[in-house]
Amino acid sequence: MTRVVVVGAGITGAAAAYELTRHHGVDVEIREASSRVGGVIATSPFAGLDAVDEGADAFLLRSPAAAELATAVGLGTAGDGLVSPTGASAAIWVDGLHPLPTGLMLGVPTAPVALARTGLFGPLGIVRAAGDLVRRHEPRDHDSIGRWARHRFGNQVHDRLVDALVGSIYAADCDRFSLAAVPQLADLAAAGRSATLTARRRRRGAAPIDGPIFATPSTGMQSLVDATIAAAVADGARLTTSAPVRYLERSARGGYLIDGEPVDAVVLATPARIAAGIVAGVAAEPAELLSSVATADVIMVTLALPAGSLPTACHGRSGYLVPKSVQRRVTAVSFASHKWAHWQPRDGSEILRVSIGRDGAPVDDLDDAAATDVVLAEVGAHIGFNPAPTEVRVTRWMGAFPQYRPHHHQLVDAVQRGCPTGIAVAGSSYNGIGIPACVADGRRAAREVLSACGVVPVP
Numbered sequence: 001m002t003r004v005v006v007v008g009a010g011i012t013g014a015a016a017a018y019e020l021t022r023h024h025g026v027d028v029e030i031r032e033a034s035s036r037v038g039g040v041i042a043t044s045p046f047a048g049l050d051a052v053d054e055g056a057d058a059f060l061l062r063s064p065a066a067a068e069l070a071t072a073v074g075l076g077t078a079g080d081g082l083v084s085p086t087g088a089s090a091a092i093w094v095d096g097l098h099p100l101p102t103g104l105m106l107g108v109p110t111a112p113v114a115l116a117r118t119g120l121f122g123p124l125g126i127v128r129a130a131g132d133l134v135r136r137h138e139p140r141d142h143d144s145i146g147r148w149a150r151h152r153f154g155n156q157v158h159d160r161l162v163d164a165l166v167g168s169i170y171a172a173d174c175d176r177f178s179l180a181a182v183p184q185l186a187d188l189a190a191a192g193r194s195a196t197l198t199a200r201r202r203r204r205g206a207a208p209i210d211g212p213i214f215a216t217p218s219t220g221m222q223s224l225v226d227a228t229i230a231a232a233v234a235d236g237a238r239l240t241t242s243a244p245v246r247y248l249e250r251s252a253r254g255g256y257l258i259d260g261e262p263v264d265a266v267v268l269a270t271p272a273r274i275a276a277g278i279v280a281g282v283a284a285e286p287a288e289l290l291s292s293v294a295t296a297d298v299i300m301v302t303l304a305l306p307a308g309s310l311p312t313a314c315h316g317r318s319g320y321l322v323p324k325s326v327q328r329r330v331t332a333v334s335f336a337s338h339k340w341a342h343w344q345p346r347d348g349s350e351i352l353r354v355s356i357g358r359d360g361a362p363v364d365d366l367d368d369a370a371a372t373d374v375v376l377a378e379v380g381a382h383i384g385f386n387p388a389p390t391e392v393r394v395t396r397w398m399g400a401f402p403q404y405r406p407h408h409h410q411l412v413d414a415v416q417r418g419c420p421t422g423i424a425v426a427g428s429s430y431n432g433i434g435i436p437a438c439v440a441d442g443r444r445a446a447r448e449v450l451s452a453c454g455v456v457p458v459p
């Protein structure tokens with residue numbers, strides 16, 4: 001038997017363990033530091049509903065890894081077990097709510113004229129953005145989303161669209177976030193002169209999307225991790241919780257010792273800084289690189305408001321983003337019970353999920369009560385009402401958002417090259433923070449360590 005330990009039972013570790021148990025002759029153990037599985041994915045009862053997510057609430061269907069896993073572990077398929085948002089549209093808040101321009105590709109406009117219809121941009125901002133159509137291609141050795149987007153479209157489009165959208169996904173400051181690490185934008189930047197025209201061509205060339213873009217298990221995102229781990233355990237894996245792994249060392253008999261116990265291979269599915277401490281004894285240089293991966297903190301405040309609280313300007317909207325130029329603490333607001341039909345409480349209450357904190361805007365000065373006060377004051381001022389919540393839940397996601405600094409890919413390549421045979425790192429710190437990327441990375445790492453141990457992976 002080849003003995004493999006998966007360290008960490010977030011979605012990446014769960015996917016790695018699931019992949020490992022599909023192959024014969026592999027003894028799999030999952031060790032999790034916390035008393036629960038899921039990592040930064042968590043779902044709990046709220047406002048009379050059984051399952052309202054505290055973190056991630058959806059995964060992309062375009063990258064199929066998460067939906068395929070959900071189906072494989074018995075959570076159903078899109079439309080049958082997996083549910084999708086209602087279709088309410090997001091807005092940008094700049095002295096009021098403005099619709100997002102139509103045809104955006106991760107904040108990149110596909111037609112300057114669409115910018116004019118939003119009321120978000122002055123004439124100079126629109127003219128500057130239209131300059132992208134003729135502007136020369138800038139040689140790109142900087143690898144910064146902000147620098148690229150400002151050059152192509154000017155500061156307003158960068159601030160109000162590109163940085164607002166990309167920043168909300170990664171809790172990032174796009175001026176110091178890797179362009180290469182966001183493939184959709186990297187593709188536009190690499191393709192040629194005008195990002196607007198390239199984005200328009202990409203949209204026209206893409207297969208028509210019939211059906212929703214996002215989905216989630218109707219039982220909450222935690223059930224994706226639970227069901228994946230249950231499937232691995234049913235196939236022989238062992239799960240140990242409240243069991244933080246501390247170190248790895250080489251075994252005199254070949255293979256490794258994990259906290260002193262022999263093991264043939266290890267998948268490290270923890271945040272990079274934790275992986276750094278664990279591998280330091282067997283891979284000093286990768287450990288140093290891993291310890292340099294920065295993270296950002298976010299506090300998610302979930303509110304239940306009495307029925308009919310939201311002003312009519314919010315109706316039909318899924319929420320709004322607050323660009324940095326007008327941000328105080330709140331970065332994004334999801335009108336969660338408008339976004340998701342299965343999150344509509346029976347008594348008609350409205351659920352809001354409000355995010356504070358991002359790279360460059362720490363939140364560690366706010367305790368739960370202060371975070372709630374900030375959210376109530378800012379959201380009330382943004383949309384002009386006096387929120388009087390009947391229930392409040394505060395979830396602190398400290399260090400949960402890895403920050404891909406410029407040239408992040410080089411760091412990841414060096415770590416992967418430098419890890420000794422049979423040791424693989426995987427997860428949100430490396431090749432994408434979205435759940436599909438984490439699932440794919442966990443499964444890749446599992447197959448990689450199996451090959452290293454001479455196990456021929458089943459196709």
Ligand SMILES: Cc1cc2nc3c(=O)[nH]c(=O)nc-3n(C[C@H](O)[C@H](O)[C@H](O)COP(=O)(O)OP(=O)(O)OC[C@H]3O[C@@H](n4cnc5c(N)ncnc54)[C@H](O)[C@@H]3O)c2cc1C
Pocket residue numbers: 007008009010011012013031032033034037038039040041054055056057058059060243244245246269270271274298300397400401426427428429432433434435436438
């Ligand atoms: C608020 C929020 C909203 C998000 N929204 C979305 C969304 O809507 N859609 C989307 O696709 N993505 C979203 N994401 C991103 C996505 O949820 C994460 O990138 C992904 O869940 C990370 O999974 P992971 O397994 O790589 O890491 P983690 O979830 O961090 O798991 C790592 C695990 O390792 C464990 N661990 C740590 N140290 C040790 C140790 N020494 N020994 C053993 N175990 C250890 C931890 O306890 C943890 O369980 C969101 C993230 C957050 C925080």
